[in-house]
Amino acid sequence: MQETSLCLSVGHLLSYSMSDSNSTDFTNPTTFILxxxxxxxxAHVWISIPFCVIYAIAILGNFTILFIVKMEPxxxxxxxxxxxMLAVTDLVLSTSVLPKILSIFWFNSREINFSAxxxxxxxxxxxxxIESGILVAMAFDRYVAICHPLRHSTILTNPVVAKIGLTVVLRGVMLVLxxxxxxxxxPYCRTNIIPNTYCEHIAVxxxxxxDISLSSYYSLAVAFLVIGMDVFFIALSYTQILRAIFRLPTKDARLKTFGTCGSHLCVILASYIPHLFATLTQRFGHxxxxxxxxxxxxxxxxxxxxxNPIIYGAKTQQIWDRLLQLFTHKGT
Incomplete structure (x- = not known):
C-alpha cells in the first residue's frame, strides 16, 4: 500500500511536469521540483535524522574551531x-544544501526557484x-614546517598566507562561474523534475x-584537471614530507612528526574519496x-x-588542550 502511494505521488509530479512542458516551450523554467x-x-523523515545530526555537528564543530583559534594567541x-579558512568553507558548503534538503524531508517543500x-x-x-585549494595550501604549510623548519616563519608570513587564501578563493569563484x-x-522544455535533494550540476x-556537451566537458575539465592537479601537489608535498620523516634519527621523532600530519591526511581522504565515488557513479555508474x-x-x-573539525580537534594537541581548558574553567 505504501509503495502504491509512493508511485502515485511520483507519477502525479511527472504527469504535472510533462503536461506543463508540452503546453509551453519555456527557455527557463520558473521552478524546479526536487x-x-x-x-x-x-523514509525521508527517518533519513532526515542523521542528516540533521551531521549538520548540527558541522555547525558546532566548525564554529568551535573558529572560536578557539580566535581566542588563543x-x-x-x-x-x-x-x-x-577550511572551517568557513565547510560552513558555507553544508549550509548551501542542508536547509533545503531538510525542508524537503520535513515539509515536502520540493519546489526551488530556477535562479535559486x-x-x-x-x-x-x-x-x-576552494576547499580543495585550501587542502593544497595546508599540505604546503606542513611541507615547509617539516622540511624547512627554520625558514617556516620567513616563508609563510601573514601577507603570504593572505595572498594564498585570496588566490584560492578567486580560483574557485572564477573557475565555477x-x-x-x-x-x-x-532551453528546458522536457521536465522540471530533478531526481535529487539539491541542484546537482549534471542532474540539472x-x-x-x-546539446549540453559544453557544460558536460567543462564540468569534467574542472573536476579532473583542478582536483587532479590539487591531488598531485598534495601527493608531491607528502612525498617530500615522508622522505624527511624517515631521515629523522629516532623512532619517537618520526612518530611525533608523522602525527602532526595525520590529521591533514585524514581530512584529505575524507574530502576526496566521497567526491571521487560520487562523480564516477553520477556519470558512469548507470x-x-x-x-x-x-x-x-x-x-x-x-x-x-x-x-574536519572532529579530526582536527582530536589530532591537534593545541586545539584539544584549549577546548579542555574552556570546559574545565566552566566546570569550576
Missing part, C-alpha cells in the same frame, strides 16, 4: 589560519573547489532539450541504483564538513 531521494520518499600561525537553483549550484561547486551561466543558456543540465547515487552525492557535501 524529488529528494527517489525510491526512499517514505598561540594558535595565530599559518596552519591555524588555513584551518579557519543555479545560485545553490554555484555556491557548493565554488566552495568545493561558467557552470550557472551555461546552465541558464540551455540533463533536463535541457539541447547500473548503480538511483537512490544510492543520490545518497553518495549527498555524502561528499555533508560528511567532510562534519569530520
Amino acid at each position: 524529488l529528494g531521494i527517489p525510491g526512499l520518499e517514505a 598561540s594558535l595565530h600561525e599559518p596552519m591555524y589560519y588555513f584551518l579557519c 537553483c543555479l545560485t545553490q549550484m554555484y555556491f557548493f561547486l565554488s566552495f568545493f573547489v 561558467p557552470h550557472p551561466f551555461l546552465a541558464r543558456m540551455w 543540465v540533463k533536463l535541457a532539450c539541447a 547500473t548503480v541504483a538511483l537512490h544510492l547515487r543520490v545518497l553518495m552525492a549527498n555524502m561528499y557535501l555533508l560528511v567532510p564538513p562534519m569530520l
Whole structure:
C-alpha cells in the first residue's frame, strides 16, 4: 500500500511536469521540483535524522574551531589560519544544501526557484573547489614546517598566507562561474523534475532539450584537471614530507612528526574519496541504483564538513588542550 502511494505521488509530479512542458516551450523554467531521494520518499523523515545530526555537528564543530583559534594567541600561525579558512568553507558548503534538503524531508517543500537553483549550484561547486585549494595550501604549510623548519616563519608570513587564501578563493569563484551561466543558456522544455535533494550540476543540465556537451566537458575539465592537479601537489608535498620523516634519527621523532600530519591526511581522504565515488557513479555508474547515487552525492557535501573539525580537534594537541581548558574553567 505504501509503495502504491509512493508511485502515485511520483507519477502525479511527472504527469504535472510533462503536461506543463508540452503546453509551453519555456527557455527557463520558473521552478524546479526536487524529488529528494527517489525510491526512499517514505523514509525521508527517518533519513532526515542523521542528516540533521551531521549538520548540527558541522555547525558546532566548525564554529568551535573558529572560536578557539580566535581566542588563543598561540594558535595565530599559518596552519591555524588555513584551518579557519577550511572551517568557513565547510560552513558555507553544508549550509548551501542542508536547509533545503531538510525542508524537503520535513515539509515536502520540493519546489526551488530556477535562479535559486543555479545560485545553490554555484555556491557548493565554488566552495568545493576552494576547499580543495585550501587542502593544497595546508599540505604546503606542513611541507615547509617539516622540511624547512627554520625558514617556516620567513616563508609563510601573514601577507603570504593572505595572498594564498585570496588566490584560492578567486580560483574557485572564477573557475565555477561558467557552470550557472551555461546552465541558464540551455532551453528546458522536457521536465522540471530533478531526481535529487539539491541542484546537482549534471542532474540539472540533463533536463535541457539541447546539446549540453559544453557544460558536460567543462564540468569534467574542472573536476579532473583542478582536483587532479590539487591531488598531485598534495601527493608531491607528502612525498617530500615522508622522505624527511624517515631521515629523522629516532623512532619517537618520526612518530611525533608523522602525527602532526595525520590529521591533514585524514581530512584529505575524507574530502576526496566521497567526491571521487560520487562523480564516477553520477556519470558512469548507470547500473548503480538511483537512490544510492543520490545518497553518495549527498555524502561528499555533508560528511567532510562534519569530520574536519572532529579530526582536527582530536589530532591537534593545541586545539584539544584549549577546548579542555574552556570546559574545565566552566566546570569550576
